[in-house]
Amino acid sequence: MNDKTLSDLGWSEQFARQLTAADAVFSPARVAEIHRDRLVVVTPEGSFNLHPREASGAYAVGDWVLTDGTSAVRRLTPVSDLSRRAAGPGVAAQRIAANIDTIGIVTSCNDDFSVPRLERYLALVSSAGCLPLVILTKADKTEDARPFLRQAEKLSPLVTALALNAKDPEDAARLTPWCSRAQTLALIGSSGVGKTTLRNALTGESAQTREIREDDARGRHTTTFRALRPTRAGGWLIDTPGMRELQLTDAAEGIGAVFDDLEELAADCRFSDCGHDSEPGCAIKAAVASGAVAPDRVARWQKLLREDRHNSETLAQSRARGRSFSRVIKEAKAEGRRKRDVER
Numbered sequence: 009m010n011d012k013t014l015s016d017l018g019w020s021e022q023f024a025r026q027l028t029a030a031d032a033v034f035s036p037a038r039v040a041e042i043h044r045d046r047l048v049v050v051t052p053e054g055s056f057n058l059h060p061r062e063a064s065g066a067y068a069v070g071d072w073v074l075t076d077g078t079s080a081v082r083r084l085t086p087v088s089d090l091s092r093r094a095a096g097p098g099v100a101a102q103r104i105a106a107n108i109d110t111i112g113i114v115t116s117c118n119d120d121f122s123v124p125r126l127e128r129y130l131a132l133v134s135s136a137g138c139l140p141l142v143i144l145t146k147a148d149k150t151e152d153a154r155p156f157l158r159q160a161e162k163l164s165p166l167v168t169a170l171a172l173n174a175k176d177p178e179d180a181a182r183l184t185p186w187c188s189r190a191q192t193l194a195l196i197g198s199s200g201v202g203k204t205t206l207r208n209a210l211t212g213e214s215a216q217t218r219e220i221r222e223d224d225a226r227g228r229h230t231t232t233f234r235a236l237r238p239t240r241a242g243g244w245l246i247d248t249p250g251m252r253e254l255q256l257t258d259a260a261e262g263i264g265a266v267f268d269d270l271e272e273l274a275a276d277c278r279f280s281d282c283g284h285d286s287e288p289g290c291a292i293k294a295a296v297a298s299g300a301v302a303p304d305r306v307a308r309w310q311k312l313l314r315e316d317r318h319n320s321e322t323l324a325q326s327r328a329r330g331r332s333f334s335r336v337i338k339e340a341k342a343e344g345r346r347k348r349d350v351e352r
């Protein structure tokens with residue numbers, strides 16, 4: 009039993025609207041952990057296990073489901089949905105977390121700080137429908153954190169950036185406004201940047217952090233699994249394991265949000281399918297030539313767009329293949345039944 013209400017758990021009108029009269033017999037529960045054969049959910053009555061009705065990959069930490077007390081009967085459409093192209097050779101999109109208000113992109117004021125990586129994360133966050141907060145850790149290890157802050161805030165008008173020492177509880181508490189009552193904050197970022205340290209400070213837990221070698225800015229992987237945890241401030245925190253292979257998919261909108269000035273310029277190119285390469289009347293090339301736009305920023309924008317296009321195409325193709333394959337199976341089964349019935 010806990011003393012939380014549904015709205016303390018993050019429930020809102022956007023979920024209530026999805027309920028039908030037939031759902032009145034079920035109650036909402038929020039997914040806190042996903043295991044192969046069970047979901048751990050939180051409800052106003054406390055936390056318990058549910059049988060999933062779909063494959064475990066269909067669920068994301070933070071999802072809302074409806075339950076009859078033993079099973080997750082139905083999964084509600086999330087308000088925000090963070091996913092990425094799954095690691096490895098496959099093309100599937102992998103759901104990471106759902107119904108997050110703010111995503112904290114954690115990077116440190118050292119070798120981990122990288123403008124292209126931040127832009128990639130920002131595109132991911134925008135396409136997930138969340139607000140980005142750039143958290144620059146290890147501020148205590150640099151003479152001056154301000155240049156890092158300035159660089160981060162210059163990336164997009166959407167960005168709020170904070171520099172802090174994650175190991176100092178007072179500093180970590182500056183994140184409270186993003187994870188107080190009913191608010192969900194997720195932390196993403198490379199291994200070793202301080203996500204576990206921040207999580208411990210905000211939740212009061214003592215999950216293990218592992219010392220990383222001084223010469224290894226990336227660190228080693230120390231977070232084990234993803235979970236929705238209550239914060240001291242009455243909100244929620246989702247920690248995500250270090251994401252080594254962060255590939256974009258279906259992120260065109262997110263890329264557009266991060267590079268909105270370039271997309272606006274591109275609308276003035278003579279050809280609507282301008283590659284901003286050697287075409288006449290290219291507004292992007294003109295802006296680079298006049299010094300209004302930095303050429304490396306254009307290159308990073310195009311690289312992300314190419315990557316997104318490539319991954320989104322392969323994903324769409326594989327979905328189409330999946331559909332036609334299931335049609336083949338259906339037809340083969342029908343044919344099998346016909347044959348069997350003829351023989352009877």
Ligand SMILES: Nc1nc2c(ncn2[C@@H]2O[C@H](COP(=O)(O)OP(=O)(O)OP(=O)(O)O)[C@@H](O)[C@H]2O)c(=O)[nH]1
Pocket residue numbers: 145146147148149172173174175197198199200201202203204205206216217218219220227228229230231232248249250
């Ligand atoms: N000086 C200093 N050390 C920090 C700071 N943040 C994290 N560290 C240290 O960096 C190491 C890695 O921190 P973690 O919190 O485990 O990093 P993580 O992001 O959770 O890493 P993964 O679990 O691998 O994703 C630990 O030794 C921390 O104590 C900081 O702001 N200042």
Ligand SMILES: [Zn+2]
Pocket residue numbers: 274277278282283284285287289290291292293
């Ligand atoms: Zn152009």
